[in-house]
Amino acid sequence: MADVNISGARKAYGGLNVLHGVNIEIHDGEFVVLVGPSGCGKSTLLRMVAGLEGITGGTISIGGKIVNNLPPKDRDIAMVFQSYALYPHKTVAENMVFALRLQKQPAEVIKQRLQAAAETLDLVPYLHRYPRQLSGGQRQRVAMGRAIVRSPQVFLFDEPLSNLDAKLRVQMRKEIKELHQRLKTTTIYVTHDQVEAMTMADKIVVMQGGNVEQIGTPLELYDRPRNTFVATFIGSPS
Numbered sequence: 299m300a301d302v303n304i305s306g307a308r309k310a311y312g313g314l315n316v317l318h319g320v321n322i323e324i325h326d327g328e329f330v331v332l333v334g335p336s337g338c339g340k341s342t343l344l345r346m347v348a349g350l351e352g353i354t355g356g357t358i359s360i361g362g363k364i365v366n367n368l369p370p371k372d373r374d375i376a377m378v379f380q381s382y383a384l385y386p387h388k389t390v391a392e393n394m395v396f397a398l399r400l401q402k403q404p405a406e407v408i409k410q411r412l413q414a415a416a417e418t419l420d421l422v423p424y425l426h427r428y429p430r431q432l433s434g435g436q437r438q439r440v441a442m443g444r445a446i447v448r449s450p451q452v453f454l455f456d457e458p459l460s461n462l463d464a465k466l467r468v469q470m471r472k473e474i475k476e477l478h479q480r481l482k483t484t485t486i487y488v489t490h491d492q493v494e495a496m497t498m499a500d501k502i503v504v505m506q507g508g509n510v511e512q513i514g515t516p517l518e519l520y521d522r523p524r525n526t527f528v529a530t531f532i533g534s535p536s
């Protein structure tokens with residue numbers, strides 16, 4: 299079970315407070331979207347869950363275990379970023395198994411996980427190509443493949459689609475949701491795009507200025523926004 303529990307989480311950079319005590323309960327298998335305007339603290343919070351940023355106050359637990367002081371490699375998570383950051387001189391296959399090699403997984407395990415992930419993501423024909431030979435959508439799938447091969451308990455996405463054109467973005471939303479329906483991995487997905495949040499989330503967390511304004515299903519937020527900020531933010535076209 300991989301519930302993620304964020305309790306009173308605070309973050310300060312020097313004297314600047316950017317998260318003011320955030321509480322979010324995420325249940326095993328949920329697809330939760332953090333949404334809010336640029337600068338509200340979404341990436342900071344996600345990076346704290348990943349262990350890439352220290353936590354100034356409060357606790358974060360994954361699967362019931364407090365991870366505040368655990369380095370990223372000891373957390374059972376995998377993160378997909380906005381910039382795919384693929385290795386240009388490695389093939390698709392090499393890009394996908396890089397982390398498994400670092401973990402010194404046995405060759406047989408690496409082979410099996412690569413094959414399974416490539417099939418899931420329709421990447422089998424592209425395994426021996428290089429990133430520059432792929433389309434934007436294929437590159438995005440390789441970035442997801444790198445996360446999937448690790449079979450993590452939790453997926454973290456930080457605006458993974460914001461570099462793609464509008465049409466591809468819509469298609470990739472669908473693919474990510476289908477992937478989630480198949481794998482049922484607990485997912486925290488960050489975006490500033492209301493439409494993306496409304497169409498993808500089981501549960502939406504609306505943030506503003508380092509605080510959580512409201513948590514609810516897309517329908518709940520639409521029908522019963524708690525304040526003007528939520529109503530305006532959710533109701534306005536992106």
Ligand code: ADP
Pocket residue numbers: 311314316334335336337338339340341342343
């Ligand atoms: P979002 O992802 O919602 O756009 P961020 O989490 O990136 O927001 O940033 C939240 C706030 O924290 C912003 O005001 C940003 O300028 C500040 N911030 C982010 N990273 C750093 C850092 N390394 N040092 C100082 N301030 C930072």
Ligand code: MG
Pocket residue numbers: 340341342
């Ligand atoms: Mg961000």
